[in-house]
Amino acid sequence: MREWSAPALPAGWTTSGQPPFIARHEEVAALESAWADAVGGAGRAVFVSGEPGSGKSRLVSEVCIRLRESGAAVLAGSCIQELGTPFEPFDEPLRVLLPAYRAQAVNPSDVESGELLERVLERTGQDAADRSMGQERVFAAVIDVLRAAAMSRPLVLALDDLHWAGPAAIQLLSRVVEGAADAKVLLLGTLRNAPPDRSDALADTLASLSRLRGVLRLDLDPFTVEEITDYVAIRAGLSRAGARESAELLRELTGGNPFLLRAMWRPVVEAERQGDQRVIELPDSVSDIVRSRIATLDLAQRSVLGLAAVLGEEVDLGEVIGISATSVEVTLEAMDAAVRTRLIEPPRVPGDRYRFAHAIARQAVIDLMPGTDVLRTHARIAQVLEAEFPAAPRLIQRLAHHYSAARALGFGDRAVTYLVRAAQLAQDRVAYEDAGRLFERASEITPDADERAELLLRSAASWHMAADTPQARRLYERVTVESGNPRLRVRAAIGYEDASWRPGLPGHRALELLSRALASVPPDETDSLYIEALGSVARATAFTGAIDEAELIGDRAVELARTRDDPHVLIAVLRSTSSMTLRPSSVAKRQDRVRELLPLVRPTGTEWIGAAAVQFGGNAYLLGDRAGMDQAERDCVELGRRWSRHHWDYWVGCVRFLRALIAGRLDDAATACQNVQRHESSFRSDATASATALQSYMVRRESGRVERVRPLISGTESAAEHWAPGLLAIYTELGLSEPASRTLDWMLEQVGPDAGNSSDWPGRLAFMTEAAIWLEDVRAAERLHPWLSDYTGLNLMSGLFVAPFGPADLYLGRLESLLGIGSPGVRFERALELAERSDAALHFARTLGATAEHLRRTDPSSEEASAFAARARAIAEPAGMVKVLRELDVGTAASAPEAAGGLTARECEVIALIAQGRSNRDIAAQLVISEHTAANHVRNILTKIGAVNRTQAAMFARERGLT
Template identity: 25%
Template sequence: MSRLVSPLFAGREEELAGLLAAHEASADGTPKITLIGAEAGGGKSRLVREFTARVRGSARILQGSCLELSEAGLPYAPFAAALRDVVREYGADGVAGLVDEYAARELARLLPTLGVPADDAEPQLAKARLFEALLRLLERLAEERPVVLVVEDLHWADAGTRDLVAFLVPNLCSTRVQLVTTYRTEDLADGHPLRAMLGRVERLGGVTHAVLARLNRDQVAAQLEGMLGRPADPSVVNEVLARGGGVPLFTESLVDADGSLRTELPTSLRDLMLQVVGELPDAAQQVVRAAAVGGTRVSHPLLARVTGLPDAELNAALRAAVGGQVLSRDPGGYAFRHQLIRAAVEDDLLAGESAGLHRAYAEALTEDPGLEPDDLWAPVGLALHWHGAREPERALTAAWTAAAEAARQLAYPEQVRMLDQVLALWPVAPDAAAAIGVDRGTVLEAAADAACWAADTTRGLELVEEGLRELGPDGDPETRARLLLERAYVRLQVMLPGELDDLREAVEVAAKPTVVRAEALGQLARTLIRRDECAQARPLATEELALAEQIGEPEYAVEAQVVLARIDARQGRDVLPALAETVRRARGLDLGGLELMAYAALVEAHTATGAHAAAITTGHEGLRRTAQLGLARFGAANIAQGLAEALTAEGRWDDALAVVDDALALDPTAFGRAQLLVFRGRIAIDRGEVEAAIRVADELRQLIGETPSPFVLPLAELDIELALAAGDPAGASAALTDAVGDRLVMASPRYAWPLLCIAARAAVDAGDTAALDRLGSIAGDAERPGPVAAAYAASFAAEVSRAAGANPALWDEAAAAWTAPHPRAYALMRAGAAYAALGDREAAGDRLREAAALAEPLRAEPLLDQLNLLARRVRVELGAGARAHSEAARVPFQLTERELEVLALVAAGRSNREIAGELFISAKTASVHVSNILAKLGVASRGEAAATAHRLHLFEPA
């Protein structure tokens, strides 16, 4: 199976820039030498290819590789290859003409086609003469144009090649020659002759030594996106990084064309991994095989017990394995340098060999668990080793014990893994229920719950469905209620229909005053809040609080208090002290999930009151707690979306995007992903990154499907913005009706007001008075809790007023209501336009300048385009930053004043003849202007040009 190759060169931008800068310097007569080291597959050859492709037009590329010595490689092989290219271009006589006949005869030692080598009258000086001849040739070639000499795989170089490189480095004086060499870092064991040479030359002037690091997660994601032509699934990125370690070659080998992980290593890659191990001494190979069965890492005492080798022999074998770049030192033990090496070695073991090693590990850990210092890995490893040793009963009981320890440490993925092993062994272990003291249904329920906490929603849904099938409709009501609650939660996270039905049935069947009913009440109340049905949620949360106090379960009392505080916050009440107290109570009770829920609610409450600095501080604190609790994948998205909202409102858009990207990298559930994508889409549209915003909208649409969700309104908002950006106000107005219908009436102010404002803008632009009337009716009934909702309400009133003409006072009120820079800048821009329409140029200029000062740091390109165009029309000066933007955009698309006039008439639907009449120019001149406009806008028709003009609001009065 062939591997994919990314056309996108990811992760080596800095090194490539360094090579290009060195090339510029060498082209100016300052020779530069770059030594590039990397492990096998680390990207050094790709880096060289990318570099030479960029400079090939301005430089002569001479390139050759050293041959592996085990293949009896020729001396000076890379220089012979480079010289061969010169001979192909100039011919033997031409080469002699470049240097002289005597030097050409010296070069014939590398390439016989150049003639008969000179007599070795002084053989001890023959090498020196050859080196001088090659240097002379490079100098003459560089007189014509700059030369880039590439010597690859220097780790395989013969002594002569190493000496020649060492000679060239200090002697390429004042020549336009750039020398680039590559070598494998893992092949430079102690005593390798290249080590000494590198140490000598890297201290010389003009020499740069770059060792390529492995790619980080973002770089692996970029490489995968280049390979697939679309962003890879975050779970695939995480798994590829874990298995491939950030080695570019491994990344390319681990993914199929459809973006899925390959279940087996490609044969070529597996052979490469095994070849590395096969080069070790026999004793080291034996230790490596034992270590492969031990897992990702293995402690020294445990490996010593399993191998049974004396200390001296074990240490010698380990030293060879470490020196051979197969193992690396780890605190207290050893780890594989590449997990792919471990996988290949383990897969290569014979069945009996594998079972025997697993038994040795299991017996060692049973006798002395302290051989494995990790408190969690000791029981987990014991369970896995008994399984590998084909001891089902011992593997089952060990897995049950390990699952309990994993739950205690909040290591939910490991808990799922262990409970899956229990379920897999259930049919073959004798009397499994008696062995662990619970029935299979209880194990299913525990596994489903663990999968939910681990955010493994696919596995969680499988387990819940299996549990419900086994229980049947007449099974224990409380067990059924618990499974229904699990299924409802999973359905929420994967955004499948049926969540509300499950919750209502759970409340119905859990009729007794127990913790199950309390949990059902709380989960249903939270769901109703997400659906903006707070009136129904309040009595449920009130009952949960009373029930928690009745049965003495403070966990559910804290949950009810969080729910009630969220309801109160949406009604404008001050809930900050109450929510801060719930955070403290949850932490004091060691309730990690509830603590994170309280943090998310507290961030939301701060943001709703406009206290963005407090929201940011609280959000960062909450994210730190997700990591401390081991619940980052479970709880980070909920807190991160609130933090991103606060950062966005503060104008810290880059910081908001960083928070979103970090949270998305954790591979959250579909619900969590949708929470985060909303902010990525908003910032993209406000920065004019239309293609990125379209991708976000498409993904949100796919995630939401037909499921009722709080993301319907943000998606509608984004769709309207995209329609406006495309110059389609009628389509924007229709998007509101198509997407949300009557849902907007019931929406919480948090989601309703942003949509009302953008919908009003679309309705005014489209001249849709019916839509404006409908929106006005909804806005009249909408609640306005807190200053943020009040600011939106002021913007809505100003937006609606545009239908009747310029009203600067309303836009001034809206601008004054906002602290967030972008909506404030937008309101100031509208106010400036309104004052300009009334002829008050001074007032218009003041507002436009302030708006530009706010928009420039945000890089809000569409708003800046509008401001610059409006400033030109009003003839006022904006700030220096906005002027720079104006110069870069050339107001916009480098349109001249006359072309702007023509475009205005094109947008108004005028023909060329009508344009000529209005501007007192010939029809032919009008046609030329229109053609120039289409070319500058990059559009194909007058209709597209008109759409662009509408999108940028080029010619509207206010």
């Protein structure tokens, strides 16, 4: 973005009549230092907080004036106390930048960002919402524009009164601070930090942002007596000594509040000059000041002043004239009188508005009005604006605000109408948090129970779109409890379940709500709502662990949905029933459903594409469908581009992690894992388990970096107090046989009848199998074999894209080779074929190595085994597959006759104990294996070395240095 024209500074910052700027020397220095950093390319954000009237806005405006003189482009935005527009205060700066950005946009992404923001900013609520772009994509577009503007000219973004910002704007604020961290941008925000104006949502966001380098918080303290002395001396033309006494009294009266000081200094100084002892009777509150000034106005003028106060902090004279109940002449005179009282400031430039001297003064005027007058004023404003000012700015939001305030006078229905329209506008502008809040606010006003439930459902859906599933579930559950309409309760229960499964919550509560809701409606299998609810019941049932029951219910729901001419219900049922489980027995059926679902949801452009793509990609890996994985990755990338939500960036990272790892691109896998970790910590979720911990381990073990944790491992860790599969995997990698054997036995004891329903069961199986093979634990291998057989022909994967272990037939072949059963060679052939289909060089190399190991088990000098090992090494060495290479080295060493007579690592341990004169029972106890397994090892050793008894075996061990 080339040179662009910065607008003039706000008129209120630069016109004459401003009080002198005093004190705040440290704060000014901090802001100027932050600017110097920003100019150097290290973006900064400074948030200035304090009580009302503490001088926050004046500090920021004063610094901005100075920075503009030094070449900064200053863009100002502000929030209003009433119902504002979505993304306020960013809308004003963006409207300045967008024309230049769009005119100079060249690449498709920039063009798309410009078009998207223009649609979002200019939507009037009359057009249909575009659901093909997500909120995070809007946020990304804002950052694109700001960064582009700052590339040609360092930028100051001054955002006032952030405590009144809506929830979507607060989300955007967080993204902008993070996204501009390396741009020439200084963000200055002001906010009140005390009730009643304190924003908890903003406070939470600032607390989170405070962890970032370059984010600073400045809390403004009241003026000291010395600072007030400087102020009085300048304003009154006195010496500091002459101003001191007045300053001390002003400090006592105002508490050092700059706004009160500005209002009170003159009468205090004049009283001091005249020796007036009544100075102690000066007003000691803003209301008292305002009351004394209002007292100079007549009744009609007071009415106009009150109207202006209710209209807003800034008021359009035309609206005041149109709404005022008095004549034009009286209204104009009233505005002039209000200016003379210094409660209202006149327009500073042609076309400007009247504005209250401070929000404090405006609120004080409203506080002094009788409550019924305030209600009647809100009602009159709403009625006149609605009838006579169709082009008024923020009309929908203003009508929603004024009718809501006047609802006690019988305007509740109008309030609901405009709150809903404002919510729809927020939804159309992708401000889902704002929409959720407005729909809920409308629900609190309507007296109609069904309408209230309907509005709560719309609110919940908006919060769900904002990825705030806890808030969505709260509202859905409320409808299931409060509504007397059975069908609305069913819809709410469906929504609750949909807001539960993606965070991975147990399905018990969702199933309870669904069952209760369905009990109140007829079980009509021609009813689309009933069918959709069945699909939700199926998934909720699955998330309770009852997979078999869930699949029966799901099959019936799909069958019924296909008979209906209702795309929505078919989509909903296919979604729910394709994401119930990762069990191997139904993977092909699940994939067929996702394959049916994707063409239905792809034209919608919604996030449903992503949910389907994630499932499709996961199933494609299990089945070894490379084209399916490619398509899933493309869908996730496109959805991430259009929605830019951390949620989808997370899944894109997960898919890329899996593809890189199985292809043996370990550096790329490590980078993808880091990206996944960043996104995992950014998007909101109820899930507490971290997928990246296991992903990171998978990379480290393949690249041979597990050894680094050895100093942290004692071997005495409790399997019950740690994640046992991970503990077992580390023991196995580090070669700690006794702890590995103990942990393996513990894990086998914990396996229950429903273990296979867990998404991490394949990972548990893989880690247990690897340990059993390394330990040559025949008893464990015999237990594991039938469980692994369920996965014949499939790849093993823990979770979705978390830990890919490769072909189950590879693990089955190694078990069968150890046990001397089945057809290991056939298993390995199938595993190689699946690895090739999966584009998985890592799995292919490991299977080649396992084949060599099997062949040497029966013939230590097998040339065919050497050929397989050579092929594996040719793949592993260039890719840095350290784990594969180490396994190959162990196999080679074991096969060398001069080294160990073809003995395995475990057999070397056994023959060393034989040489010590140990019995089979002693060997079993020492190696924590069964006596039967020890006897098998002894027989295998005697066969391999050609010994006829244990004495000859002992001699062999001593000769070969195995003792």
